[in-house]
Amino acid sequence: MAKVAIVGSGFIGRAWAISFARAGHDVRMWDQAPAAASSARDYIAGVLGDLAANDLLRGQAVDTVLGRITIVEELGEALADAVHVQENTPENLEVKRDVFSRIDALSGPQAVIASSTSALLPSRFTDHLEGRHRCLVVHPINPPYLIPAAEVVPAPWTSAETVERTRAFLVEAGHAPLVMKRELDGFIMNRLQGALLEEAFRLVADGYASVEDVDTGLRDGLALRWSFMGPFETIDLNAPGGVRDYVERYQAIYSNIFPQMLRRVDWAGEVMETIEAERRKHLPREELGERQVWRDRRLMALAAHKKKSDQEFGQ
Incomplete structure (x- = not known):
């Protein structure tokens, strides 16, 4: 000890x-x-x-x-x-x-x-x-x-x-x-999270999606895979020939999108009025604490599930 x-x-x-x-x-x-x-x-x-x-x-x-x-x-x-x-x-x-x-x-x-x-x-x-x-x-x-x-x-x-x-x-x-091999602003996780948040704010600010649409896409979509494997393993398994095959098939999609993702939206600007209003409609401010407890209990249940799944299926 x-x-x-x-x-x-x-x-x-x-x-x-x-x-x-x-x-x-x-x-x-x-x-x-x-x-x-x-x-x-x-x-x-x-x-x-x-x-x-x-x-x-x-x-x-x-x-x-x-x-x-x-x-x-x-x-x-x-x-x-x-x-x-x-x-x-x-x-x-x-x-x-x-x-x-x-x-x-x-x-x-x-x-x-x-x-x-x-x-x-x-x-x-x-x-x-x-x-x-x-x-x-x-x-x-x-x-x-x-x-x-x-x-x-x-x-x-x-x-x-x-x-x-x-x-x-x-x-x-x-x-x-x-x-990490050396230090970098934002480290790894905040840089990954930041890239996703930048696009989430942009989609709402430009009127392409609601706050709930974006949350649904992660909660009921991408995050289900990401809860037990990362983005590189995800694409490695999403093409018959693995990661190289995925890149050959789909890189053009992302190279087309990327120039559209280089413009920042001010998170605290006009878009915040929309985001805060939609979030408060789903969750009143006075219920934030209660929802945080709900979040932690869901995380506990997920951690228990992942532990059991690791034992049953392997990591």
């Missing part, structure tokens, strides 16, 4: 705590606001019951997993003997630089220091550190205890050993790491 430090106890921090505690690690959670950390542990206690009901605790009891999560009042106490540190502070460059300076000074040399940032390149907040070779980004899709993919993004000076240790640590905890 390894010791893991969680720095910051918001949505991402408490989700990582669940994931690492479920994997058997001793998790110590610190937040500059002690009340926030205590509240996070209460939230975790409420989630673990649903996870157990869906057989997503690796056969462990709720109390066993919860018992591995400890709230500490001092950052140094959280970092003592930790082999992995997961930082989850706000998306602010100066905050990250300051927090990483403190973590680098207080943690032992054996600790990998990872940030959950979804937008900041690791080189921008680790360049000044003596231990910058052990720093990188591990960016999840929230919540990581239900969605296994996590991006491992090295800075130019991150050591190969740090990258490999992090990859192996995540795999052991049940994650599916995406190990």
Whole structure:
């Protein structure tokens, strides 16, 4: 059992705590606001019951997993003997630089220091550190205890050993790491998601489709395949001769479309009036919280289904 430090106890921090505690690690959670950390542990206690009901605790009891999560009042106490540190502070460059300076000074040399940032390149907040070779980004899709993919993004000076240790640590905890060769704005997942969102906004703004049409196309169309295989495997299986055959058959379709996709629509501009009105018609603002709980329970059911399907059909 390894010791893991969680720095910051918001949505991402408490989700990582669940994931690492479920994997058997001793998790110590610190937040500059002690009340926030205590509240996070209460939230975790409420989630673990649903996870157990869906057989997503690796056969462990709720109390066993919860018992591995400890709230500490001092950052140094959280970092003592930790082999992995997961930082989850706000998306602010100066905050990250300051927090990483403190973590680098207080943690032992054996600790990998990872940030959950979804937008900041690791080189921008680790360049000044003596231990910058052990720093990188591990960016999840929230919540990581239900969605296994996590991006491992090295800075130019991150050591190969740090990258490999992090990859192996995540795999052991049940994650599916995406190990980038070098840093890039948006990493992998936000660039893929961004490309899809750009087209979704454009289709609505130009009057070709409603918000619900676009959501239906993903929810009841593409996402059904994408829930268990990626775009390259999808096209590899969608032509008799595989991926090369697919490209020979269909590349012309996409080369024709691509020039039409180079114009940006301002997401916060006029189109937002249409999108927000359609979304609020389907889901009133006051029901957002309830729907988020519904989303997470659906994700739990999907995770349980995928686990069963992997066992039955293979990955």
